[in-house]
Amino acid sequence: MNGVTSSPRHAGPAGAEAWADSGDDTLRRAAALGDIEAFAAIIDRHGPSMFRYARHMLNDYGDAEEAVQDAFVAAWRALPYFRGDAPLRTWLFTVTGRKAVDLFRKKRAVPVEATTVTDVPAAGTDPAGRAVEAGLLDALGAALAELPWLQRAVWLLREVEQMSYAEIAIVLNTTPTVVRGQLARARVELRHRLEAWR
Numbered sequence: 139m140n141g142v143t144s145s146p147r148h149a150g151p152a153g154a155e156a157w158a159d160s161g162d163d164t165l166r167r168a169a170a171l172g173d174i175e176a177f178a179a180i181i182d183r184h185g186p187s188m189f190r191y192a193r194h195m196l197n198d199y200g201d202a203e204e205a206v207q208d209a210f211v212a213a214w215r216a217l218p219y220f221r222g223d224a225p226l227r228t229w230l231f232t233v234t235g236r237k238a239v240d241l242f243r244k245k246r247a248v249p250v251e252a253t254t255v256t257d258v259p260a261a262g263t264d265p266a267g268r269a270v271e272a273g274l275l276d277a278l279g280a281a282l283a284e285l286p287w288l289q290r291a292v293w294l295l296r297e298v299e300q301m302s303y304a305e306i307a308i309v310l311n312t313t314p315t316v317v318r319g320q321l322a323r324a325r326v327e328l329r330h331r332l333e334a335w336r
Contacts, residue, residue: 158182162226170217177214184227185210187299188234194294195238197283201245205237212237224308231299231309235291242287281331289324292317 157165157179165183168176188209193202212233220229282290291310295301296317303314310317 163222166217166220166222166226169214170220177217180213180226180230181210184230187227188230191231191294191299192234192238194282194298195235195287195291196241196245198245201241202238205241206234208237208240209234225305228301228305228308231295231301231305232311235309239287277332278328281328284331285324285327288312289320289327292320293324293328296321 157168157176160168160176160179162180162183165176165180169180185206189202189206192205192209193199196202196205209230213230216233224232282293285293288310292306295306295309296303301309303317306317307314
């Protein structure tokens with residue numbers, strides 16, 4: 139594929155919306171044939187969670203945006219060769235993870251901002267409760283930033299993205315047994331670091 143087709147099958151104002159109810163396999167096949175509207179639907183469907191994952195891993199909005207953009211460019215180019223051995227979402231997270239690793243290696247680790255841990259605003263109107271919650275999120279963010287890369291990735295994919303052990307193993311190019319072990323270590327380490335919040 140040399141580029142995006144200029145007249146995709148579902149072009150027009152309702153282009154991406156026309157694909158909204160299509161399954162990932164249908165979107166993948168159409169995008170692999172050059173349908174930009176199908177690819178736009180893939181971006182709409184999976185982009186937010188890919189960004190959330192990259193943001194948690196990189197601790198930086200700008201870097202996360204760059205990683206996800208790079209991941210989508212790489213995905214667009216590779217879709218014609220993707221056989222569908224793994225679910226599309228899993229494959230996209232694999233590509234995003236690789237792009238995040240590339241950026242991470244270029245920069246030193248910095249503490250996770252509290253806002254990267256959750257997008258949910260503080261519950262209720264209780265100022266004391268908000269302060270406690272903000273403090274807990276700060277502590278969780280700092281604890282996550284100190285985890286080894288693999289443990290952080292496993293914890294985020296399992297606890298935030300709700301992926302199965304098998305999916306995480308595919309994303310991280312490892313085995314479900316390694317995923318379980320890394321997740322157990324991450325949970326123990328986070329529990330230890332957040333002991334004061336129990």
